[in-house]
Amino acid sequence: MTDSLTAETIIRQYNLKLTKPRMLVLNLLLSRQEVLTADEIYEFLVRTGSSLNFSTVYRTLETFTEKKITEKVKMPDSRKAGFLLFTMSHTHNLICLGCHKVIPIHGCPLKAFNEELAAETRFEIVGHDLTVYGYCEKCRKPHHQ
Amino acid sequence: MTDSLTAETIIRQYNLKLTKPRMLVLNLLLSRQEVLTADEIYEFLVRTGSSLNFSTVYRTLETFTEKKITEKVKMPDSRKAGFLLFTMSHTHNLICLGCHKVIPIHGCPLKAFNEELAAETRFEIVGHDLTVYGYCEKCRKPHHQ
DNA sequence: ATGCTCTTGCAAATGATTTGCAATAAGGAG
DNA sequence: CTCCTTATTGCAAATCATTTGCAAGAGCAT
Numbered sequence: 001m002t003d004s005l006t007a008e009t010i011i012r013q014y015n016l017k018l019t020k021p022r023m024l025v026l027n028l029l030l031s032r033q034e035v036l037t038a039d040e041i042y043e044f045l046v047r048t049g050s051s052l053n054f055s056t057v058y059r060t061l062e063t064f065t066e067k068k069i070t071e072k073v074k075m076p077d078s079r080k081a082g083f084l085l086f087t088m089s090h091t092h093n094l095i096c097l098g099c100h101k102v103i104p105i106h107g108c109p110l111k112a113f114n115e116e117l118a119a120e121t122r123f124e125i126v127g128h129d130l131t132v133y134g135y136c137e138k139c140r141k142p143h144h145q
Numbered sequence: 146m147t148d149s150l151t152a153e154t155i156i157r158q159y160n161l162k163l164t165k166p167r168m169l170v171l172n173l174l175l176s177r178q179e180v181l182t183a184d185e186i187y188e189f190l191v192r193t194g195s196s197l198n199f200s201t202v203y204r205t206l207e208t209f210t211e212k213k214i215t216e217k218v219k220m221p222d223s224r225k226a227g228f229l230l231f232t233m234s235h236t237h238n239l240i241c242l243g244c245h246k247v248i249p250i251h252g253c254p255l256k257a258f259n260e261e262l263a264a265e266t267r268f269e270i271v272g273h274d275l276t277v278y279g280y281c282e283k284c285r286k287p288h289h290q
Numbered sequence: 291a292t293g294c295t296c297t298t299g300c301a302a303a304t305g306a307t308t309t310g311c312a313a314t315a316a317g318g319a320g
Numbered sequence: 321c322t323c324c325t326t327a328t329t330g331c332a333a334a335t336c337a338t339t340t341g342c343a344a345g346a347g348c349a350t
Contacts, residue, residue, distance in 0.1 A: 017296060017347050038338080053299045058338065060297095074219045076274070079307075079337060094268060103266055109258040110277075117277065121248055123239060125279035129219070132255075132262065134270035162316050162327060183307080198330045203307060205328095224306060224338075297346070304339070314329070320322090 005030070014067040021052045025060045026069070035073065035082035035095055035102050073131055092130045098139025105132070150175070159212040166197045170205045171214070180218060180227035180240060180247050218276055241281040250277065 007026040011018050024045050029036065036044075042057045061083050064070040071086040073093065084093065084102050094103040110128060118125050152171040156163050169190050174181065181189075187202045206228050209215040216231040218238065229238065229247050239248040255273060263270050 019297065019347075021298075055300080055339075056298055062339095063297095074274070081337085094262065094266060094270075096268065097271070103268070105262070109255060110275075113254040114277070117239065117250065118279075121239060122282045123241065123248070123279040124285050125239075125277060126242070127279075128275065128277040129221070130255075130273065130275045132259070132270060132273040134263075134268040134272075137267045140269050164316075164328065166329075200308075200331080201329055207308095208328095226306085292350085294349095295347090297344105299344080300342095302340085304337105306335105306337085308335070309333085311331095312329105313331100314327105316327075317325100319324085 010069060014069060016063065016067070020050075021056045021060050022063075024050050024052060025057060026064070029070065029083070029085050033085075033102060034100050035075070035084045035093075036100075037075065037078075037080040037082055039080070041083070073129075076133060092132070094132045094134065096136040096139055097133050098135050101136055103136075105130075155214060159214060161208065161212065165195075166201045166205050167208075169195050169197060170202060171209070174215065174228070174230050178230075178247060179245050180220070180229045180238075181245075182220065182223075182225040182227055184225070186228070218274075221278060237275045237277070239277045239279065241284055242278050244281065244284050246281055248281075250275075 007023050007030060008018060010026060011022055016022065025041055028041060028044060038054075038057050038061060041061075042052075042054050045052060045057075061070060061072070065072050065083070065086075068086045070083045071093075073082045073084065073095075075082045076097070082095075082100075092105040092108065094105055095101070096103075108130075110130065114125050114128070117123070152168050152175060153163060155171060156167055161167065170186055173186060173189060183199070183202050183206060186206075187197075187199050190197060190202075206215060206217070210217045210228070210231075213231045215228045216238075218227045218229065218240075220227045221242070227240075227245075237250040237253065239250055240246075241248075253275075255275065259270050259273070262268070
């Protein structure tokens with residue numbers, strides 16, 4: 001009864017047409033638990049023999065992000081945007097600056113804080129961006145300036 | 146004995162040469178407690194009679210950000226970067242999506258959380274981005290989708 | 291199989307930011 | 321105060337990521 005989380009299932013769940021580019025992009029994101037930039041996705045797919053267009057990658061990622069299949073984050077020290085799976089269970093991520101692996105942070109550490117902040121500032125708080133950066137066990141090096 | 150926080154004092158404190166563009170940009174940021182984009186700064190200065198170059202604004206903001214006189218944030222729903230004063234007392238900001246006013250968040254709500262997270266994931270955590278978005282009292286409207 | 295609509299590919303445009311280079315200005319030495 | 325070295329600026333052109341217009345090409349409900 002529970003659908004397995006294949007690219008196909010996901011795409012269908014969101015009422016999107018099942019197309020080759022969408023399958024390719026989503027399968028890549030599913031297979032790696034990583035942030036990828038549009039060009040990394042494009043490069044990889046082309047390098048591994050698929051044929052699709054760069055703008056299609058952008059459009060696909062835009063669509064996925066609207067539907068909350070993916071999430072868009074700003075990559076530190078780069079102008080590019082990163083994309084990663086938006087799994088329902090999290091809102092924030094821990095990103096390894098070495099290998100770009102993404103560890104989802106389950107549960108939002110800011111819930112209580114937001115309430116305090118709203119009371120204090122009288123703002124209506126509608127959201128926040130939180131991304132934590134670091135180095136995973138493998139990548140730990142004297143990287144930081 | 147305590148230096149007042151004029152643009153001049155600040156620029157000197159960071160061993161930067163005191164130049165007209167730097168004074169203009171920093172004074173603007175000091176006078177408004179707001180996030181401003183490079184083009185907003187440029188437009189404003191030119192409109193109010195100053196003469197300086199767009200790339201100089203970028204270079205100035207880059208320098209200020211390196212020295213931590215300013216801080217660079219990603220503006221939501223825009224490709225542009227926003228710049229605001231980096232006051233030593235805070236790391237994070239609450240930004241009003243209506244008027245772009247910035248309220249510095251004093252103290253980091255993630256200190257304790259980062260330690261937990263490091264222990265749990267065995268990452269060496271080197272930093273994080275946190276920006277909270279909302280609407281200030283004045284701007285509260287049925288804005289959110 | 292047919293048609294309506296959503297997607298794609300391609301090429302060109304856009305928009306933000308960066309860069310090379312020569313001219314200029316800051317600030318220390320004398 | 322003047323000279324000198326070096327950092328900074330202006331300008332124009334380049335770059336880089338991302339977006340867009342448009343015509344051709346799928347999906348998929350019927």
